Amino acid sequence: MCLINVFLGFDIAYLVVELRRDCPYLDTVNRQVLDFDFEKFCSVSLSNLNVYACLVCGKYYQGRGQKSHAYTHSLEAGHHVYINLRTEKVYCLPDGYEINDPSLDGIRHVLNPRFNREQVEELDRNKQWSRALDGSDYLPGMVGLNNIKETDFVNVTIQSLMRVTPLRNFFLIPENYRHSKSPLVHRFGELTRKIWHARNFKGQVSPHEFLQAVMKASKKRFRIGVQSDPVEFMSWLLNTLHADLRSSKRSSSIIHQCFQGELEVVKEIHSRSFAEKRENGDEQNNSSAADGGTEQNNVVAETSRMPFLMLGLDLPPPPLFKDVMEKNIIPQICFLILILVLLVSLANFNIYLFAVSSFCPIMIL
Structure with missing residues (x-):
C-alpha cells in the first residue's frame, strides 16, 4: 500500500493507492512508439499540469482521475498503462493502482537519463556503440539531431558544444545547476543527457523542448521555421547560459571557464x-x-x-589545383620555403633569414 496526500483547499485527504507488480497489461507496452523529446502537454487540453504518457500509443493525457482525459482514453482505447512524466511513477487505468516492475526502469531512463560522476569519467575511456529498438546503431554523443524546420543552425551549434568535455561533464549531472531557475539551462542539460545516453529507443534525438526554451528566452529572435546565423546563435546561447548559471554578477560560470580568453x-x-x-x-x-x-x-x-568569448580568424585562401580526378586538393607550398628546408638540412652553411614581406625573401650571408 502507498499513501498519497491530496490537497483540497485547506484540507488534506489521504488516498490509499495499491502498489502491485503483477499487472496483466504490461505486455501491451509498446516502446517503439514512445517519444519523450517533445513538450509535456496534454494532447486534448494542452495543459502541462499532471501529464501522463500512454505507454501503449505514446500520446500525452492529463490526470488519472475519473473525469480526466487519461482515464477517458483508457476506457475508449483500451490502453491501461500510463507513466507520470514528472514523478516517473507508472499506473494502471482505470483500476488506479501503481505498477512496480523492474522492466519499466528502461522507460524511466529514457524519459529522464541519469549519470553519476563515475559514469561521466568513463565516457571518453569506454566508447561503445549502442543499438536502438529499430535496429540502428549509434555512438553516444554522436547521435543525429532532427531538423524540425530550418533549425540546422541550432543543430550544428549543439553538436559542436557536445565536443567540449568540461561543458558536457557539467551538464550531464543536474546537481551542478539545480540552483538555476532558467528553463533554458535545464532544457540544455536534458538535451545533453539524451545525446550521451547509451540506452535510447531511437538513434536520433529531437531538440524540440530545447527549441521552445530558446524561442521563449530570446523573445522569438531565434525560432522554428526561420533560418539564422549559427555564429550569432552560439554567441547568444553562450552569453545567456553564462548569465543564467552565475549566482552573482561577479561570479564566473562553466561557460567562461571553457570559452573565455x-x-x-x-x-x-x-x-x-x-x-x-x-x-x-x-x-x-x-x-x-x-x-x-x-x-x-x-x-x-x-x-x-x-x-x-568568440574571436574571428581569417581562413587561408583555398588551393587552386586538384589532382587528375579533380577530387583531392593539392596543397600549395611556397617555393622559397622548399629552398629554405633544403638549405637548413645541409647544416654546413650559416644562414640568416629575414622575412620582410609575404613573398618570403631570403638573404644568405
Whole structure:
C-alpha cells in the first residue's frame, strides 16, 4: 500500500493507492512508439499540469482521475498503462493502482537519463556503440539531431558544444545547476543527457523542448521555421547560459571557464598624447601603469587586455589545383620555403633569414 496526500483547499485527504507488480497489461507496452523529446502537454487540453504518457500509443493525457482525459482514453482505447512524466511513477487505468516492475526502469531512463560522476569519467575511456529498438546503431554523443524546420543552425551549434568535455561533464549531472531557475539551462542539460545516453529507443534525438526554451528566452529572435546565423546563435546561447548559471554578477560560470580568453592589444602612441591622457585621467583598463608601458623615441607602448568569448580568424585562401580526378586538393607550398628546408638540412652553411614581406625573401650571408 502507498499513501498519497491530496490537497483540497485547506484540507488534506489521504488516498490509499495499491502498489502491485503483477499487472496483466504490461505486455501491451509498446516502446517503439514512445517519444519523450517533445513538450509535456496534454494532447486534448494542452495543459502541462499532471501529464501522463500512454505507454501503449505514446500520446500525452492529463490526470488519472475519473473525469480526466487519461482515464477517458483508457476506457475508449483500451490502453491501461500510463507513466507520470514528472514523478516517473507508472499506473494502471482505470483500476488506479501503481505498477512496480523492474522492466519499466528502461522507460524511466529514457524519459529522464541519469549519470553519476563515475559514469561521466568513463565516457571518453569506454566508447561503445549502442543499438536502438529499430535496429540502428549509434555512438553516444554522436547521435543525429532532427531538423524540425530550418533549425540546422541550432543543430550544428549543439553538436559542436557536445565536443567540449568540461561543458558536457557539467551538464550531464543536474546537481551542478539545480540552483538555476532558467528553463533554458535545464532544457540544455536534458538535451545533453539524451545525446550521451547509451540506452535510447531511437538513434536520433529531437531538440524540440530545447527549441521552445530558446524561442521563449530570446523573445522569438531565434525560432522554428526561420533560418539564422549559427555564429550569432552560439554567441547568444553562450552569453545567456553564462548569465543564467552565475549566482552573482561577479561570479564566473562553466561557460567562461571553457570559452573565455584574453586578447592582448598593444597600441603605440606619441608620448605627448599619452601624457595628456594621463593628466585627463582617461586611462583605460590595464593600461601602461598596470602592464608597464614603455617610452622610447617619443613613442609609448600601451598594453591592454580584452576578454572575449568568440574571436574571428581569417581562413587561408583555398588551393587552386586538384589532382587528375579533380577530387583531392593539392596543397600549395611556397617555393622559397622548399629552398629554405633544403638549405637548413645541409647544416654546413650559416644562414640568416629575414622575412620582410609575404613573398618570403631570403638573404644568405
